[in-house]
Amino acid sequence: MDNSLKRLIEKYLHESCEELKKVEFSSKPFPPIFINRPKKKEWGDLSTNLPFSLSQEMGKSTSRIGRLLTSYLKEKTLFSQVEFVPPGFINFSISSPFFNEVLKKIVTQKEEFTRFSYGKGKRIQVEFVSANPTGPLHVGHGRAVAFGDSLAYILSKIGYEVEREYYVNDVGGQIERLSRSVWARLQQLEGEEISFPEDGYQGEYLIDIAKEARIKMGDALSEAGKTKPQMICLLGEFTVKEILRQIKTDLDQFGVRFDRWFFESSLDKEIPKVISFMKDRGHVYEKDGALWFKTSTFLPGVKDRVLRRRSGEYTYFASDIAYHAHKFGRGLDQVIDIWGADHIGYVPRMKAAVEALGYSKEALKIIIYQLVTLKRGEKRISASTREGKFIPLRKVLEEVGKDAARFFFLSRSCDSHLDFDLELAKKQTPENPVFYIQYAHARVCSILEKAKDKGIELKKLDEVRFDLLASSEERELMKELTLLPDEIKEAAESLEPHRLTTYLMGLATLFHQFYTRHRVISEDRELTSARLLLIKAVKIALKDALNLLGITAPQKM
RNA sequence: GCGCCUGUAGCUCAGGAGGAUAGAGCAGCGGUUUCCUAAACCGCGGGUCGCGGGUUCAAGUCCUGCCAGGCGCGCCA
Numbered sequence: 001m002d003n004s005l006k007r008l009i010e011k012y013l014h015e016s017c018e019e020l021k022k023v024e025f026s027s028k029p030f031p032p033i034f035i036n037r038p039k040k041k042e043w044g045d046l047s048t049n050l051p052f053s054l055s056q057e058m059g060k061s062t063s064r065i066g067r068l069l070t071s072y073l074k075e076k077t078l079f080s081q082v083e084f085v086p087p088g089f090i091n092f093s094i095s096s097p098f099f100n101e102v103l104k105k106i107v108t109q110k111e112e113f114t115r116f117s118y119g120k121g122k123r124i125q126v127e128f129v130s131a132n133p134t135g136p137l138h139v140g141h142g143r144a145v146a147f148g149d150s151l152a153y154i155l156s157k158i159g160y161e162v163e164r165e166y167y168v169n170d171v172g173g174q175i176e177r178l179s180r181s182v183w184a185r186l187q188q189l190e191g192e193e194i195s196f197p198e199d200g201y202q203g204e205y206l207i208d209i210a211k212e213a214r215i216k217m218g219d220a221l222s223e224a225g226k227t228k229p230q231m232i233c234l235l236g237e238f239t240v241k242e243i244l245r246q247i248k249t250d251l252d253q254f255g256v257r258f259d260r261w262f263f264e265s266s267l268d269k270e271i272p273k274v275i276s277f278m279k280d281r282g283h284v285y286e287k288d289g290a291l292w293f294k295t296s297t298f299l300p301g302v303k304d305r306v307l308r309r310r311s312g313e314y315t316y317f318a319s320d321i322a323y324h325a326h327k328f329g330r331g332l333d334q335v336i337d338i339w340g341a342d343h344i345g346y347v348p349r350m351k352a353a354v355e356a357l358g359y360s361k362e363a364l365k366i367i368i369y370q371l372v373t374l375k376r377g378e379k380r381i382s383a384s385t386r387e388g389k390f391i392p393l394r395k396v397l398e399e400v401g402k403d404a405a406r407f408f409f410l411s412r413s414c415d416s417h418l419d420f421d422l423e424l425a426k427k428q429t430p431e432n433p434v435f436y437i438q439y440a441h442a443r444v445c446s447i448l449e450k451a452k453d454k455g456i457e458l459k460k461l462d463e464v465r466f467d468l469l470a471s472s473e474e475r476e477l478m479k480e481l482t483l484l485p486d487e488i489k490e491a492a493e494s495l496e497p498h499r500l501t502t503y504l505m506g507l508a509t510l511f512h513q514f515y516t517r518h519r520v521i522s523e524d525r526e527l528t529s530a531r532l533l534l535i536k537a538v539k540i541a542l543k544d545a546l547n548l549l550g551i552t553a554p555q556k557m
Numbered sequence: 558g559c560g561c562c563u564g565u566a567g568c569u570c571a572g573g574a575g576g577a578u579a580g581a582g583c584a585g586c587g588g589u590u591u592c593c594u595a596a597a598c599c600g601c602g603g604g605u606c607g608c609g610g611g612u613u614c615a616a617g618u619c620c621u622g623c624c625a626g627g628c629g630c631g632c633c634a
Contacts, residue, residue: 034574049576052615062614087614089577132634174634290632309632316634344561345629370562371628411582412570417563417627424569424583432596433582439596447593454593490573502571505581516589516598557596 001115003105003485006035006046008078009092013050016072020054023068028057037483044081044091045479052088062088099478100466106481106537107461111544114485118492119160125327126152128338129251130167133240134178135203137250138390139420140340140372145393146409146550147369148338149256150497153548158492163259163332167323170240171265172316177201179236185210186235203390209242250394254402255550262323270322271314274357275307277325283356293317298352305349321353328359336365336495344368367495369414375421391422400425403551407434410549411501433505434551437542440508442557444539447520451532454521464533465526473514474534480507481541488548500545507545511538 010033017030031053038047051066058065066084073082073090081093106113128148131141148164156162169175181200185207188194196202217238244261251258275291278284283294284307291308307318327335339346347368351361374381374391381391396405399422408425411433412418469478484503491499520531543553 032574036573036576039577039579043577047577052576085577087577134634169634172634288632292632303630306632311632313632315632341562341628343629343634347561368562368628373627415562416570419569421569435596436582439594443594443597450593494573496573498571499573502573502581505571509581512597513599515593516595519593521593557594 001109001112001117003102003113004116004489005094005482006486009035009046009048012073012076012078013048013069016069017054019072020065020068024058024060024065030054031057038089038091043085043089044083044093046094047089047091049089051084051090055088062086066090094479094482096467096470096475099475099482100469102482103466103478103533103537104461106540107533110540111547113540114157114488114544116158116485116489116492118158118489119155122160122333123163123331124155124160124334124336125163125165125332126155126336126338127165127167127327130169131247132169132174133243133247134174134201135243135390136205136246137393139374139393139396142254142393142396142405142420143369143372143409143414143418144338144340145251145254145256146406147367147414147497149254150406150410150500150549151336151338151367151495153550154488154492154497154500157488157548160334164257165260165262166258168244168261168263169316170263171319175236175240178206178239179232182206182210182213182235182239183232186213189214206239209239212242213238250392250397253394253397254406262326264319264323267319267322267326270326271318274322274325275318278321278356281356281358293321293349293353293356295349295352298355299348302348302352317349317353320350321357324350324354324364325357328354328357328363334363334365336367338367338369341368341370365495367414370417372418372420375419376423396420396422396425403438404432404434406549406551407432407437407501410497413496413498433501435557436512437504437508437546438552438554439557440511441539441542441546441553442555443515444511444535444542445555447535448532448539451521451528456521456525456528456532458532459529461533464529466530466533468527468530469534471518473510473517474531477507477510477514477534477538480510481537484541484545488545491548497549500549504542504545504549507538507541511535511542 013033013035014030031050033048033050035046035048038044051062051069054060054069055062055065063084063086066086066088070082070084070090073079073092076082078095078098079092080095081091083091083093085091126148128151129137129141129144131137137145152162152164177197177199178201180197181202184194184196184200188196189207189210213235217234220234275284278293283297285292285294289310290306292304293307295302295304305317306315307321308314324335337350347366350366351364354364355361400408404425408420409418469475480503484507487499487503491497518531520535521528539553546553
């Protein structure tokens with residue numbers, strides 16, 4: 001299925017270019033075609049600047065090319081008007097019958113209307129959040145949760161088989177610090193005066209976990225013969241498990257479900273294998289008692305990195321390479337990692353490693369999202385897990401709700417720094433854009449409900465007088481609905497879910513405007529039928545796009 | 558010092574592979590309800606697109622130099 005209007009026009013433009021070539025005796029390849037929404041209504045529904053680029057390519061005058069192209073395109077019934085406009089645009093107006101056909105399609109195909117098969121047969125993995133199991137998720141993670149989940153929905157919409165994965169760093173120094181921190185809390189609970197580890201996790205949540213541990217594993221801990229390190233180790237396992245349970249609960253609240261939780265500890269045996277694989281290819285060497293990855297082979301001038309320390313322990317980088325080897329080994333065609341900006345320096349070496357493993361560096365896409373600055377009014381709040389001073393995601397969800405939080409995270413491009421002002425997020429609640437959009441959906445539902453109560457039966461599609469939908473508000477609405485497949489396609493191609501929030505605002509605005517100026521249910525039964533179908537299509541589109549953002553579309557508000 | 562990201566209305570941000578007269582929400586001011594939800598609609602004000610050069614028929618968008626903020630430059634994760 002491919003309901004992209006832009007693709008259709010693109011096809012026509014290609015055909016027209018072929019005609020043009022015959023007349024102008026040109027054999028030059030076509031420049032890429034861009035179709036955009038013009039800024040002003042007078043410039044039609046869509047426009048292209050093809051005459052500009054084509055004239056440059058062919059060395060002919062822009063207006064000659066523009067006029068010739070226009071004359072070919074005028075043949076198409078898709079357009080009610082095709083106009084060449086100096087200095088070099090072609091503006092298209094879409095014919096009403098086409099819009100009417102689209103309405104029928106939306107109502108019959110529902111959310112399938114926006115489905116594509118570009119990714120058919122291809123497996124793509126989105127790995128996101130992957131927060132260390134050393135504390136609850138905080139607001140910063142919220143951005144990754146919303147972004148990754150939405151991206152996964154969008155990619156699956158254009159036909160990819162998508163897997164959501166969470167990588168759990170359950171080994172290494174941090175887990176050791178975590179274990180010692182809980183141990184210290186436990187000792188404190190027992191009334192012992194001990195100094196808290198300096199590099200430990202100071203958050204109060206560990207006190208609760210220590211209490212839990214005392215109750216649930218008291219016997220195991222007091223068992224005779226166990227050494228202190230053994231007990232700390234046991235306690236660590238318990239703590240990781242407990243924190244993961246909390247993280248899962250939070251994610252559940254956020255409406256995210258991962259297909260796989262991948263544990264770093266499970267890579268134990270993989271790491272040496274992967275390293276020897278790389279060694280065989282000359283990407284690994286020994287120096288100062290450590291094993292190094294020759295990053296410089298792939299990134300000239302960049303420092304080489306340690307894979308195995310002098311102490312014999314593998315670095316995080318080593319297990320991350322093994323992890324990615326495992327990902328590609330599973331037959332994934334494309335891997336997308338979503339990382340916070342604090343990992344930016346890590347990107348080049350990870351890509352180099354993927355190449356060293358024999359995969360194209362294009363197979364791994366790493367999306368960096370800028371960090372979230374937490375504010376309460378004017379005050380900045382630091383967000384350190386280690387120091388325990390952070391606002392848990394859970395608390396934000398309680399305050400502003402899942403839908404508003406998601407919308408807030410998703411309405412900005414991930415390149416832009418995000419100011420999350422807790423005061424504002426709370427205060428904003430009644431005026432929040434997300435409610436504006438949801439309200440549009442609820443309004444549609446309420447009208448449909450009303451129609452049902454009045455016993456108005458929906459006509460068969462072929463009998464509906466779509467030609468009655470002639471007002472500018474109705475036309476604009478139909479146009480917006482028609483462009484949803486393109487919006488989704490473009491959001492997927494650019495990996496930018498935030499485009500959909502912009503689209504939704506626009507669609508909701510058009511609906512509210514339509515609503516205030518026209519009555520759906522009236523004495524005119526023909527008109528009523530047509531409008532009921534129109535708003536039904538609006539409802540489908542709103543819900544479809546909201547779903548892709550992981551935001552609910554309420555029936556009532 | 559080096560690398561990446563950001564700088565657009567009072568605030569928070571869109572602006573899509575360079576295009577036609579720069580957009581939205583919030584905040585401010587003023588209007589709209591015998592009628593399907595006023596969580597709405599309509600109107601008004603508000604901009605040297607950080608600053609300077611450059612490329613182009615055309616620059617908020619590309620290049621470059623500054624300025625400001627964020628993040629990163631470990632045998633940490």
